[in-house]
Amino acid sequence: MTMVENVRNGLLIGAGPRGEEGREPWFLDPREILRSVRLRWLTVLLPVLLFLAAAAAWTQFNPPQYAASTQILIDPRGLQVVKDGLTPPDQASDASLLLVDSQLRVLTSDDVLGRVVDRFDLARDPEFQGRETLLGAVKAMVARLTGRAEPPADPRLTALRALRDRVGARRLERSFVLELGVTSEDREKAARLARGVAETYLARDAATRSDTTRRAGEAIESRLAELRGDLRKAEDKAQAFRAKHNLVGTRSQLVSEQQLTQLSEQLGAARAKALDAGARLRQIEGVLAGGPSDSVNEIVQNPTIAALRGQLAGVERLRADAEETLGRRHPSYQAALVQEKALRGTIQAEIRRIAAASRNDYQAALASARTLADTLERRKADALKVGDDFVQLRELERQVEANRAVYEAFLVRARELQEQQRLDTSASRIISPASPPEKRLGPPTPVVFIAALVAGLGVGLVGSLALELLAGRVRSRRRLEGHLGRTGLDALPRAPRGMVGAAALRGTFGSARGDGFYEVAVARLRHRLAAADPGLTPLVVLVSAADDRAGKSALARALALSATADRERVVLVDADPKGLLTRDLGAAAPRDLAATLRDRALVTDALITLPSGLRVLPRPADLPRDLAGPLADALMRCDADLVVVDLGLVGGDVVTERLIADERIPALLLAASARRSRLAAVDRALKAIGAGRRARVVVTDAGVKD
Structure with a gap:
């Protein structure tokens, strides 16, 4: 049959029982966690109560x-x-x-x-x-x-x-x-x-x-008066400088500069006029010298000359007619010739008059140009004299303009800021906009208590597991198996009250109330021991423990009583230094065990037979160490089917150690109480027994389901 187990490294198909490497820690097993909670319920309950109390205090002192x-x-x-x-x-x-x-x-x-x-x-x-x-x-x-x-x-x-x-x-x-x-x-x-x-x-x-x-605005207004005074001082300084140096004119130009400009323009016009008059005069003089007169505008456009020329043309026509019709000697011809000469003389006289007028205009234009040139030179000299003063005046005027611009800007800005306020x-x-919130901050009160409950449970659970780890108790077969790395350990439930102490020796196995599970578990353990060593008579079983003296004694009694109930011949030997069985029996042996062993006699003479049929070998007050070997020999020769030896604790006395070391006795039980035994003590006991002698570990006081 194929087995599938969940181990740390994954799934192993076909794996056998888990060993030390494959077994998970016990505190990861839910059943062990529940066991720890049941055993240490107060450790779990106390943090829960504390956390709930803290939650109640928090809700009380912290309003919503x-x-x-x-x-x-x-x-x-x-x-x-x-x-x-x-x-x-x-x-x-x-x-x-x-x-x-x-x-x-x-x-x-x-x-x-x-x-x-x-x-x-x-x-x-x-x-x-x-x-x-x-x-x-x-x-x-x-x-x-x-x-x-x-x-x-x-x-x-x-x-x-x-x-x-x-x-x-x-x-x-x-x-x-x-x-x-x-x-x-x-x-x-x-x-x-x-x-x-x-x-x-x-x-x-x-x-x-x-x-x-x-x-x-107030800072700007506080500066306005100062800026106004600076502007006034700059203007007064510029005006005083202008008056002192007689600098009259506009802001951009002085009067002298304006006069220079005008004189320059007038001089240019006068010189142009003189040149024009000279050109006209030369043309007229050329006409007087015999040149053509049709190219001179003054002559051509003169109305007097134009009229004379019209008359001259009429006389010339009369002269030509008279010469053609009457001849040159005719008086009409001579009269026309005289008139023609007179008209020509008049025209020449008129031309000379025009030439004289042109000459006069030319002379006047030359004189005007010379006068304007002299005046311009004088004005230039005067302008050179006031140039430096005018430069200083321009600098003062620029300061006035700068002060005026700053003052006007501050004045406008002050008015703007007054309105901007x-x-x-x-x-x-x-x-x-803010509106009333619907929910409170933080978790609701039920959530706080639930969280406190969960936190308390968590702390309690962790605390209980931590205490269990620190305690190092066996608690269950499953936990001990995980610790030892073994499987298949035997386990016995908690013994009924009637099967503990002296009452168990005097009564009958299985007569106590509620002992069915315990009786079945003891019988199963006994049968396993018999099956492990078949045909061995008598079957000697050594019962010891690491730290649970009462538990191993109860186990020895239970095995003996169970076999007695099955009508087997059973001998229960008390080899515990404390002598718990002997004390509970309350009877003395018919013969001293030490003397019996020295005489190499059968131990039957030293046995006490109880009403149930169980025979008990009490421990003497002092059992010498050298009698451990004879005791083993006597037990192996005992007339019984089963011999159960209640030893002391492992490492407790020499007799116990020698009996454990005797390899002729195959069955060795190491009792470990789930409630009282510690894992460290079990480890020490198994180490003391040694690997050569494998002990069968039996967990007592275990749960029914273990």
Whole structure:
């Protein structure tokens, strides 16, 4: 049949019984945990009670707290109410995040919280003054007794500290939104305080902005009088310098400079006029010298000459007609010729008059140009004289303009700030007003008690397991198997009361009430011993223990009584130095055991037969060490089916050690009480017995299911 076992390293298919490497620690076995809890129920119960008491005290001294929250948007850009605000609108940047973080500190500052304390009169609120506690009363009494009593604290300062502890604020991730939370024992009060802190902060922020604007305006106005005086002094200085040096003119140009400009323009016009007049004169003189007159505008356009030329043309036509019709000697021809000559002379005279007029114009133009040139040279000399003074005047005028610009800018800015004091340019606002919270902070009271119960159970369970580990008791066959690395150990349930002590020797095995499980377990152990050494008569069984003297004696009695009940011939030998069987028997042997062994006689003469048929070999007061070997020989030759020897504890006396070491006796039982024996003692006993002599470990006082 294939077996599958869960071990530390996984699943082993086809594995046999688990050894020391594959067995899990006993404290991981639920059955062992329940066993430890049953045995140490007080260790489990005490932490549970303590934790429940602590939970009750916590709920009593810590009233429920409610947290109300509100959200405030901090817009660093502000409102652009006027063109030039006191603080320019900011753009979204890392600096803006730092500004919002700074406003977070302002929101929870003592300035804002102190105004909230005054607004809601928290100095008289018992919640913010602190309730008297037992610990506080003890501290106060100790302080009074030691003379270190402190003066009473300021109620407002106490309320401010309490409110500071109950207020929390944070900036929501990736936003300019601040979340403010206030805790209180009352839902409505928590909401009122959250709204009050937010409103106080916004009002304080607006007041701070207005106060900052007002102070800036006052600072500017305080400078206006000084700037006005500086402007007046600069203007007076410039005017005095202008009057002292006779510098007359506009702000941009002096009169002398204007005159130079005008004279330059007039001189250029005069020279152009003289050149034009000279050109006309030369043309007219050329006509007088015999040149053509049709190219001179003054002659051509002169009306007198034009009229004379018309008359000359008419006379020339008459002359030509007279010459053609009458001849040159005719008086008409001669008269026309005279008229023609006279007209030509008149034209020449008129041309000479025009030439004279042109000459006069030319001379006048030359004289005017010379006069303007002389005047310009004089003005240039005068301008060079006032140049340095004019440079200084320009510097003074620039100072006047600079003072005037600063004064006008300050005057305008002062008027703007006076108006801005009445404007709220903040864009911060409450976007989520506080409302009464629905649930209290922390876990509900039932959850607190359940957690206390679970924690108490956990601590109690761990404590009980720790005590079990420290105690090192056997407790069960399963635990001992895990410790020894063996399987298949024998186990006996707890013996009934009637089968312990002297009553067990006088009674009949199985007559006690409720002894069915114990009787079956003892019979099963006895049959296993017989099956291990078949055909061996008598079967000698040594019963010893590591630290449980009473348990191993009870085991020896139970084996003997069980075999007696099955009508076997049984001899129960008391080889324990303490002589528990002999003491419970209360009878003396018919013959001394030491003498019997020295005489090499049968031990039958030293036996005491009980009413149940059980024969008992009491231990003498003093059994010499050298009789251990003869005792083993006598037991092997005893007329019985089963010989049960109740030895002492392993390592307790020499007789016990020699009988254990005798290899002729195959059966050796090592009793270990689940209630009284320790694992360390069992280890020492098995080590003392040695690996060559394998003892059969029997767990006594075990559970029924073990």
